């Protein structure tokens with residue numbers, strides 16, 4: 210099967226050129242001006258941007274939190290991803306039973322994703338305890354299972370202590386694997402949570418007040434120190450929500466530390482005043498870290514622009530407002546943490562980033578696709594428009610204006626945080642390995658067509 214995409218404005222993280230792309234059997238075979246080849250399909254991309262498919266390296270499909278299960282599974286979540294122009298995800302594996310092996314949860318997640326996903330997918334492993342068995346198992350997981358990054362938490366039930374983090378990072382660094390970290394200081398959170406709950410201060414705003422910026426800053430600072438002591442092991446800070454934490458990442462990079470930074474659309478577009486919405490609507494925004502004060506937003510954009518923040522991923526972790534989120538009525542601490550966003554990431558960043566001239570089209574490609582693919586070992590198969598790469602391609606119409614309504618989205622959840630946001634530009638075609646899976650609002654893919662990606666180690 211062959212396809213030619215004609216006359217597009219082809220954007221990579223480095224270049225913008227007008228031309229054609231020729232695809233054969235799912236692979237990009239030729240890129241250039243006025244390519245003359247016979248092909249089964251022709252797509253006219255005149256006046257459109259043609260970009261590499263989005264790579265979302267922070268999702269929580271099917272996540273079991275204890276009190277609730279995230280309501281997008283690997284089918285509904287990846288259909289929504291495809292509509293929003295994302296063609297690969299790397300999902301964060303949830304915690305398993307106490308003391309389980311690394312492979313245990315990877316097998317569980319293969320069970321969740323196989324025959325369901327419609328775009329290609331990988332998994333970040335999770336380190337929930339550390340002992341000799343876990344340390345020895347890492348090599349097998351990295352080299353044989355194709356899982357080359359692992360998440361650790363500094364809070365929640367299976368948080369790790371510093372000595373275990375050092376052991377973990379030392380070994381993962383030797384293997385070339387990346388340690389991704391949820392950075393919040395657990396003691397600070399516990400103190401403030403108890404402080405507010407014991408005074409009957411339980412409405413959604415106290416979720417934010419009980420997780421102050423300093424808790425994130427302290428944890429990021431500590432992780433940069435521990436990564437350095439572990440031999441400059443690769444460290445990836447997930448969901449940076451504050452300017453101060455980003456400043457720490459900037460300084461670490463200046464000091465040649467092997468640190469990468471991620472933020473998410475919610476920290477660029479939403480702020481903590483939303484927790485005070487009437488009718489308990491503040492519960493929609495209960496996520497960790499919480500939404501912050503608005504002044505952070507412009508500074509986070511600056512850190513995207515200067516390369517401190519390498520990636521914008523979603524942390525997609527949806528719960529219905531009318532069901533699971535209601536557990537938090539009368540007590541914010543009972544509300545499952547997380548919010549949807551897998552479908553709106555590229556449209557928001559294209560409209561508010563590229564069209565509003567906060568970032569170039571090349572930076573847009575870099576933060577949504579190329580850099581995450583490189584950091585997490587999906588590159589060059591994913592993350593670029595390049596000869597030999599998978600033809601994971603998104604066509605964006607910069608003239609298509611959309612007002613976001615939850616009704617038009619495909620996330621399996623009853624709200625979006627971006628209701629009524631007005632966007633300039635929207636993805637109109639999503640292609641995965643040469644197959645058009647979304648075209649003009651129609652899903653054309655098949656359940657289960659997505660393939661597991663055996664990732665290599667980082668290419669940055």
Ligand code: URP
Nearest residue numbers: 391496497524526546547
């Ligand atoms: O609130 C959030 N972000 N929930 C998902 C799990 C995590 O901490 O990333």
Ligand code: ZN
Nearest residue numbers: 391447448497
């Ligand atoms: Zn997290």
Ligand code: ZN
Nearest residue numbers: 267269301524
């Ligand atoms: Zn997360």
